[in-house]
Amino acid sequence: MPDHAEYDDIAEEYAASKQLPFRIVVEAPTLFDLAGDVRGLAVLDLPCGDGTYSRAFARRGAGSVVGIDLSSAMVERARSIEREQPLGILYQVGDAANLGAVGAFDLVVACYLFNYAQTRAQLLTFAHTVYANLKPGGRMIGINDNPRTALSRYGDRAAYGFSRTIDLPRREGSRIRYTMPTADGGTFGFDNFWLAPETYEQVFAEAGLEDFRFVDCRAELSPGQDRTFWNDFLRDCPITGLAARRPD
Ligand SMILES: C[S@@+](CC[C@H](N)C(=O)[O-])C[C@H]1O[C@@H](n2cnc3c(N)ncnc32)[C@H](O)[C@@H]1O
Numbered sequence: 001m002p003d004h005a006e007y008d009d010i011a012e013e014y015a016a017s018k019q020l021p022f023r024i025v026v027e028a029p030t031l032f033d034l035a036g037d038v039r040g041l042a043v044l045d046l047p048c049g050d051g052t053y054s055r056a057f058a059r060r061g062a063g064s065v066v067g068i069d070l071s072s073a074m075v076e077r078a079r080s081i082e083r084e085q086p087l088g089i090l091y092q093v094g095d096a097a098n099l100g101a102v103g104a105f106d107l108v109v110a111c112y113l114f115n116y117a118q119t120r121a122q123l124l125t126f127a128h129t130v131y132a133n134l135k136p137g138g139r140m141i142g143i144n145d146n147p148r149t150a151l152s153r154y155g156d157r158a159a160y161g162f163s164r165t166i167d168l169p170r171r172e173g174s175r176i177r178y179t180m181p182t183a184d185g186g187t188f189g190f191d192n193f194w195l196a197p198e199t200y201e202q203v204f205a206e207a208g209l210e211d212f213r214f215v216d217c218r219a220e221l222s223p224g225q226d227r228t229f230w231n232d233f234l235r236d237c238p239i240t241g242l243a244a245r246r247p248d
Contacts, residue, residue, distance in 0.1 A: 006190060007049070007071035013188040015050040015077055017180045020161040022239075025230060027143055028056070029220035030241045031111065034141040038062045041106040044133050046096055047071075047113050051078030051089065057109065058087040066103060068094040097125040101132040108133055110142035114242075115192035118173045120199050127207035134246040140209065145176055145192045146240035147200065148214060153236045159229070164238050170194055204244050215241035 007014060017023070031053065039061035045054040048067025058065045067089055069075050078091045094102070096113055108130050117123035130140045151170060156163045163179045176192040197214065204212035217237045219230040 005071035005073075007069070008073040010188050010190060011050065011071060011073035011077055013180070013182050014074070014190070015052075016183055017161075018050070018052045020180070022160045022162075022233060025219050025221065025225065026217050026233065026237070027111075027239060030215070030217040030239075031109070031141065031143055032056070032060075033218065034215060034241050034243055035060075035107065035109070038107060042103065042135075043107045043109060044068070044103065044105040045109045045111075046099075046129070046133075047074075047111070048078055048091060049074050049111075051081060051091065053109055053111055054078065054089050054091070055081070055085075055087055057107075058089055062107075065089045066105075067091045068096070068099065068102070070095050096129050097122065099129045099133075103133060104135045104138075105133050106135060106138050108138070108140045110140060110144075110242075112143060112145070112192075114142070114195075114200065115145040115147075115176070117195060118193045120172065120195065120203060123195055123199065123203045124207060127203050127209060130244075131207050131209055131246055136246055137248045138246050140242075140244045140246075142242050143217075144240055144242050145194075146214070146236075146238055147194055147197050148240065149236050149238060153238060157233075157238065160233055166194060172196060172199065200242075208246065209244040210247050212244040213242065215243055217241060 040063040043057045043062045043065045045067040047069040048054045054065050054067035072093050075091050075093050154166045165177050167175045174194040179189040
């Protein structure tokens with residue numbers, strides 16, 4: 001495991017970005033739709049970041065929640081919130097590439113994990129980890145950079161609070177750069193990597209997971225929010241839901 005993770009340097013800024021409207025209007029409702037009723041389920045949140053979704057699933061009645069992330073700074077933020085408002089969540093530092101089985105879970109939540117794989121082989125290690133941590137019949141759900149988007153959909157999305165660019169030509173391992181605003185008027189960024197949608201489909205099947213699919217995002221609008229504005233975000237959306245299951 002590297003002794004320094006990219007998110008150690010941006011833990012605070014990333015945590016604040018969970019308040020961006022696209023996360024609340026699109027990301028979270030899409031994830032919770034995919035999850036369905038989690039009451040009583042054993043949930044692994046990988047990567048948990050600062051625990052935003054670990055806490056959400058605990059509050060939605062999950063039987064137990066374990067959150068794991070490569071970044072010790074992110075895990076420390078999650079633990080600190082857990083100390084202040086205990087929900088019984090267990091947080092650990094760990095690398096999804098070589099985690100092995102830490103338990104037998106009904107649901108693995110993988111929000112923005114697979115887009116860190118730079119190669120097919122790395123994606124396969126992540127998929128093996130998901131499989132190893134699911135009970136037979138258990139489900140994997142998540143949110144990801146959307147590898148299906150047209151090239152024209154990269155670029156400045158300032159209206160939605162970020163920019164997303166990709167190194168061209170787009171090919172396996174191409175770097176995707178996200179830039180987001182900070183509270184003090186600056187910006188911060190992080191990198192994802194592009195792998196073809198077909199690579200995802202093949203790799204999850206190879207890892208033994210069935211019914212892998214990308215799931216288009218949806219928006220949950222509050223009264224007064226502009227439907228046209230959010231429909232433009234959803235069209236060939238920069239983020240996608242995904243789901244798979246471990247066979248019985
Ligand atoms: C974009 S954040 C998402 C965090 C959380 N899932 C969320 O939606 O708020 C991506 C996280 O992935 C973590 N990460 C990157 N590579 C990882 C790996 N190999 N194993 C575990 N966590 C990893 C980073 O440290 C970072 O916290």
